[in-house]
Amino acid sequence: MRSEVVHRYLLLTLTGKPLTKISNITGLLFILLICTVTLLAFYGLIAFSGQGADLDLLTDSYFHSILIFSIKQALLSALISTLLGWPIARALYYLPKLYFKRTFLSLTLLCFVLPTLVLITGFVSLLGSNGFLTPLMGEEWSLYGLHGIILAHVYLNLPFAIRAFYGQLQNIPNTSWILARQLKFSPWQKLSIIEWPALRANYALTFGFIFILCFNSFAVVLALGGGPQSTTLEVAIYQALKYDFNIGEALTLAWSQLLIAGCFFILLYRSNSIAWLNKDSHLGQWQSTQSAMSKIILCAIYIATFSFMLAPLIALIPGVFAANYSVAVLMSIGEALALTLLLGFSCAILAMIIAYWIMQPIRHTLLKQQTSLHIIYQWLANHSLIAPAMVLSVGLYILFLPIMDLDSYGMTFVVILNVLMVIPFAIQQIRARLIQFDRDYGMLSSSLKLGFWQRFSIEWHYAKSILVSTFSLVLLLAMGDVAIFSIFGSDQLKTLPWLIYQYASSYRINEASLASAILLSIYAFLLLKLERAKNNA
């Protein structure tokens, strides 16, 4: 009875603090802002076309085949990524002394954020008609088609699955293993009683996240699709908006995409987020000992995955040497790189600040146990994950072009839209840690009547490592954007991905490879810095 009163009192003091209230409201305002942008984009499209979605399209068999294909490739990609992720995560977990483990984990992050342009060039060099590995694949091999798309999607998302599962496995408490040893569990029992429950919670989540990413995939499908049979909803939206300028059709496609991705999205956000950027726990884990045979198998899996992740990147290297290293080319690349870094850092900083602030009301609703409000806030804050990027960009373009001089101020829109695109990723990563902080230290900090900044500085120390990792993730994601820049960017200031695209569009393929290699090295450099900072945090 008494503890209940104390409990209530503490809750009141928590909510009573004025600065906490302000930060809650600010968080809500940011959520409102994000939703407004999406609504404006749709408004722009609807107002311009004077009509809503073209509902006749729903009965067109072409539409049905696009729908089926989109779902099929996303399902297969997600399934294969998660199924393969499991044994690899086990390999990492059971062999703590693997060589180059840190590099492996950095590589998983690199694969996830790799610009698709670079990825596709690498794959084509490796497995295209004239690729290095193509002779090994047999007569009938062709990179282009459903299997090519799935291969590229698996390459991009398998590392994500690996890290997510590895993180989960690391959360298995030592006591479970000690008990297992005492009870003399067989390997099968260890798997089903200890490992699987640990993974099960996050399996659906990982699967859903990868599904959404693959469902909304655009550049990979266009590049490796190989023909009209490989068209997804996002590709169809692009064709409808750009080449036919048929807004009615685009709207139907966009709503369908929102609906389907939205269903998976709900699955995702009903439970905890996936902690995959967490620090490696270097705590002395009590490991169950593995037989020599399983050690060899796990080692082989590790090496195979490592090679798989490195191969397309290495395939880019020959292209670099063929390039024309004139001063003019290097200067343009340098300028473009500077702009990319500037934009990337601005987007990343903004995204982190906004994501942190959005978490305030979300954590608040959790503390006050307002579960339905909690789910609603989360949903609204993260919805840009499922909104088709094309629709947002074009909608805003249509709305604002007659009103303001986009040629001069287009960059602002590039920043805004990039921030919007990466906020869900940021929230996804920092959520678990911040909520954990509330659970561990929430009561203590309120009973000590800590001021806002004191609390914040403690939070910072607690969550620093995840905040640094997330910053790097959103930085790299924002740096790799081409789609938004192609609509809002001006030609005076080019980003590096856009410059690569320009080189490639005008016969200068070797310069494009050089620029891609430079972009890749910057990515690798930033990632290594990140891993070091994270492990020292």
Add this chain to the structure above:
Amino acid sequence: MKKIIPLVLTSLLTGNAFAADSAQPTLNVYTYSSFVSDWGPGPKIKTAFEKSCECTLNFIAEEDGVSILNRLKIEGTKAKADVILGLDHALMREAKKTGLMQAHTQSFKQLKPSLNWNDESFVPYDFGYFAFIYDSSKIATPVSSLKELVNSDASVIYQDPRTSTPGQGLMFWMNAVYGNKTKTAWAQLASHTVTVTKGWYEGYSMFLKGGADYVLSYTTSPAYHLIAESEGKYKAAQFAEGHIAQVEVAAALNTSKQPALAQSFLRFLISNEAQQILPVTNWMLPVVKDIQLDAAFDTLIKPDAIDMDIEQLSTDRKSMIKVWRSSAVK
């Protein structure tokens, strides 16, 4: 490096960093991005025009020709540009529908008679023929007609007609050659197509890496390799049925505040000076007769043009695409 950040910040905050001199009038031209790249025609055209016009030429780049048209549709009468440059002739009808095109005051006396150009709003500035390019060191006897290519088993890369003008050109080509047997022709072609790419460059770069025997491109592509790389092995296959041409056009807008300047720019585009610059920067053929070109251009094939009824093609485009997407399935 240190100077770049303040420069970029300033330009982000104050808008156009390359603001025009307020004393001189500015001519705004919408064009596509590869036109204004450092190695494209843009910079040279700008320098040459500004010498004589006492104005500032300001290129505003969109992603490609279709984006220019889309921008006009969105802006309507608020369009900023005085001239649009970079549509191809297949888009002329759509452009005229916006009601923004200004009738030009140019005479076409110096244009090549084979172009047979008599449009009242649009002025052509370069053109090219679509053709399949092959590596002559690997293929000794290339195919000599479209039908032969379709029926052979040579690996082919071409572009998506829905997203790329060469792809659209191939679609018109197939329909012109095969008529109502186009469906089976597409299926036949699909059986030995490596892939269908979104844009020209994806396909072409794949071809350069040895991805296919033939790639759809322009008759002028070998000229680029000859002049820029001294590489003579890439050649265009000449087809007996003739080739589809792509003419790139420019026009003035009737919302322009400097109609006289716009017209003088259009005149400049078909002047000898501009027509000398364009072939070796945009890698297309000049529209004016008797232009002295680099010797490499003499080695190019000189195809017969297929007659194209643009009006009819614009109408049939949607149904042609429907045929393609259901029959070109592998």
